[in-house]
Amino acid sequence: MAMTGGRDMDAEMAAKLLEWQVEMGADEAILDMPLDRLSPAPAAPSPTQAEQTPPPPADRPPALQSPSAPQPPAEAPMAPAVAEQARRAAECTTLEGIFAALDAMKEFPLRRTATHTVHTDGHPQARVMLIGEAPGRDEDRQGKPFVGRSGQLLDRMLEAIGLDRKAEDPQRAVLISNVIFWRPPGNRKPTEAEAAHCLPWLVRTIEIVQPEIIVCLGATPAQRLTGRTQGILKLRGNWLEYELGERRIPLLPTLHPAYLLRQPVQKRLAWRDFLSLKLRLATLERS
């Protein structure tokens, strides 16, 4: 039996409350210590501190945050570390090689807190490569990208235009990956340093797969791969290019499925983007 607000709570009520929290999106207990809600409240942050607090991620389901929710590590100077990642990534010649190198990266903080490394799912010779932001809870548990609720929506959207991550025929297949290969604790937004660390590995993945088309799910992959800074509502639906050496790969930013789950009315925009993708695939096939 537990006590809340002076009222006795039986096991059934406690289970119902827990169920409700799960339905609301809480997916883990992220407090290390019990929180004393009766102690005096800490002073409100100064305006400067408040300004520095990042806004909640626009396109990923927010976990319930708390004062002691995992915070991103302080940013360190990046350039040499990123160059080292690029050097190591360049040594890999297969997707399996990239996965093994990432999975062995025990020194990287995100690798240590994650259950699984989440690299790619789908067909390695697919025409279309889809790229999201970072694994969530379900992806971390299963070791595959987009297997939770947003992944199920993504699968239905792909099916509607004749694509399928399980297809054996590369014409109908897709390959799915993310900018970040480990779940950020508490589903927080990845830091600049984490994204910079992972990017050479994503670029190497693209070099190996050589997709005909890249689809970016949400702002993070679209901005990382194109250098654009606009939000996803501005970028989406506009065909851009990803420069891969001499090649220019057509790149389509679209809305992240997690955002669509929260804003179903925006599905019509995503539908337009997926029809544009279908048309582009047909055009490329004929040329």
Ligand code: URA
């Ligand atoms: N959201 C992402 O951006 N990637 C996943 O793999 C799952 C959810």
